[in-house]
Amino acid sequence: MLSTKMDERQDIVLRLLQQRDQEGMRQLFKHYGGALLSIIDPVIRQPEVSEEVLHDVLLKIWENIGAYDAEKSRLFTWMARIARNAAIDRIRSKSFRKQSKTEAFDVTVRTHNELSQTPSMDHIGVSKLLTRLDDNHRSIIELLYLRDFTQTEAAEELGLPLGTIKTRARRAILQLRTLLQREMVWLPFLYLSLKNIFGY
Amino acid sequence: MDITKYIASGVLELYVLDRLEPAERREVERYASEHPEIRAEIASIESSLEALAEADARMPDPSVLTRVLASLGDAAPPAPPTASTLPPAAPPPPANPLNWLPWTVALLMAAAALVLFFGRQSDRSAYDDLRGQFDSLQSDYERQQALCDTTELSLRAAELRLQTVTNPATTGILLAGTPNAPNSSAIVFYNPVLNETFFRATNLPPPPAGKQYQLWAIDASGPKDLGVLAFNLSNSNLLSVPHLSDVAAFAITLEDVGGKPTPDLSQLQVIGNVS
Numbered sequence: 001m002l003s004t005k006m007d008e009r010q011d012i013v014l015r016l017l018q019q020r021d022q023e024g025m026r027q028l029f030k031h032y033g034g035a036l037l038s039i040i041d042p043v044i045r046q047p048e049v050s051e052e053v054l055h056d057v058l059l060k061i062w063e064n065i066g067a068y069d070a071e072k073s074r075l076f077t078w079m080a081r082i083a084r085n086a087a088i089d090r091i092r093s094k095s096f097r098k099q100s101k102t103e104a105f106d107v108t109v110r111t112h113n114e115l116s117q118t119p120s121m122d123h124i125g126v127s128k129l130l131t132r133l134d135d136n137h138r139s140i141i142e143l144l145y146l147r148d149f150t151q152t153e154a155a156e157e158l159g160l161p162l163g164t165i166k167t168r169a170r171r172a173i174l175q176l177r178t179l180l181q182r183e184m185v186w187l188p189f190l191y192l193s194l195k196n197i198f199g200y
Numbered sequence: 201m202d203i204t205k206y207i208a209s210g211v212l213e214l215y216v217l218d219r220l221e222p223a224e225r226r227e228v229e230r231y232a233s234e235h236p237e238i239r240a241e242i243a244s245i246e247s248s249l250e251a252l253a254e255a256d257a258r259m260p261d262p263s264v265l266t267r268v269l270a271s272l273g274d275a276a277p278p279a280p281p282t283a284s285t286l287p288p289a290a291p292p293p294p295a296n297p298l299n300w301l302p303w304t305v306a307l308l309m310a311a312a313a314l315v316l317f318f319g320r321q322s323d324r325s326a327y328d329d330l331r332g333q334f335d336s337l338q339s340d341y342e343r344q345q346a347l348c349d350t351t352e353l354s355l356r357a358a359e360l361r362l363q364t365v366t367n368p369a370t371t372g373i374l375l376a377g378t379p380n381a382p383n384s385s386a387i388v389f390y391n392p393v394l395n396e397t398f399f400r401a402t403n404l405p406p407p408p409a410g411k412q413y414q415l416w417a418i419d420a421s422g423p424k425d426l427g428v429l430a431f432n433l434s435n436s437n438l439l440s441v442p443h444l445s446d447v448a449a450f451a452i453t454l455e456d457v458g459g460k461p462t463p464d465l466s467q468l469q470v471i472g473n474v475s
Contacts (some may be wrong), residue, residue: 025265041258062268073246076249130256166210167208
């Protein structure tokens with residue numbers, strides 16, 4: 001149910017963007033702006049700067065929509081990659097480092113320990129949904145998806161053999177899927193029961 | 201290749217997370233184009249991460265959109281005519297010193313006319329742009345308005361039905377299945393004060409071919425026809441049906457298509473008494 005809604009939205013936004021219709025930008029902002037911020041926020045961790053990055057990302061999507069290949073990935077996967085790369089470029093930039101010199105998130109000198117020691121949910125922009133995953137699963141998604149860790153770095157960080165990173169990632173995403181499915185099943189169910197009770 | 205094993209290895213997750221070396225990535229892409237199961241699994245991983253991002257979405261400040269649209273607006277309209285497209289510069293002034301004045305005046309006037317002309321052109325195109333935007337906003341607004349009106353109407357109707365159904369004088373009469381159709385059921389909301397009757401088929405299977413359900417109100421003088429039920433009547437629709445006073449019971453029979461003036465009681469499906 002939800003995935004058809006996601007597909008429908010993807011098709012509309014994609015079509016408008018390909019037609020270079022400014023309405024496409026409005027729809028892109030409306031339907032994906034928040035989700036893209038959820039990719040940018042964990043990297044940047046300063047809401048206003050995140051929104052500047054989002055601004056650049058939206059323009060980049062607009063300009064490069066011709067390069068999107070629907071055979072290879074969903075629209076959001078492609079956009080999320082642009083967003084994450086833009087966020088990473090931003091924190092590597094000199095101006096950002098100067099601006100946040102007191103902060104400890106410089107990727108080039110990562111302070112990895114905070115992840116395992118303090119639950120990261122108190123940081124800006126770290127997923128609420130992720131906090132409901134098992135610790136092991138949560139940290140692998142955080143490192144690989146919401147941060148800029150390679151497989152090797154993630155293995156070091158988590159003290160795992162390199163070979164288990166893939167299977168760990170799979171188990172994490174399977175758990176995430178179950179979690180999402182449970183939420184997706186509930187909402188339509190609630191809607192249907194209300195509909196039944198009131199008869200319209 | 202063992203596809204199940206390949207999927208279980210987690211390599212597809214790392215592919216979607218963009219954490220594979222180029223060679224491994226190309227391999228995944230090749231397998232995905234050869235095996236629909238792998239393609240489907242990738243799509244499903246992508247959807248999960250998309251749903252995760254959506255669950256965590258933080259709505260950006262609307263000013264971000266305004267700024268983005270403004271920079272699109274700068275780039276979008278076709279470039280206005282530039283100096284290079286203007287007619288070539290004036291011919292050199294004639295040698296006769298007495299003649300240069302009228303020429304210069306004429307040239308200046310021509311230049312002024314050109315400036316005015318192109319100035320007006322660009323005003324005109326700005327106006328056309330704004331006009332276009334205005335028209336499209338206007339038609340958007342009208343569409344939304346019409347949608348709102350329809351929604352409001354159906355909401356009002358729903359509210360009225362809800363008011364009647366929850367009115368203290370309303371009795372809910374459960375029409376229970378007869379031996380002909382033990383699992384069928386329906387409900388009637390009967391309000392003798394407001395003179396309103398509502399009907400809902402809570403569980404009526406689709407009628408057999410050539411047959412149609414007919415609703416009856418039974419009073420002291422016998423059954424009265426309240427109409428036949430549409431074939432595609434949804435079990436969740438609350439219908440307003442003709443109101444009769446002093447009804448003792450409601451019933452549904454299965455009749456030939458179009459209904460009958462009097463019921464065939466051997467085809468009784470559900471019945472319920474007004475208490």
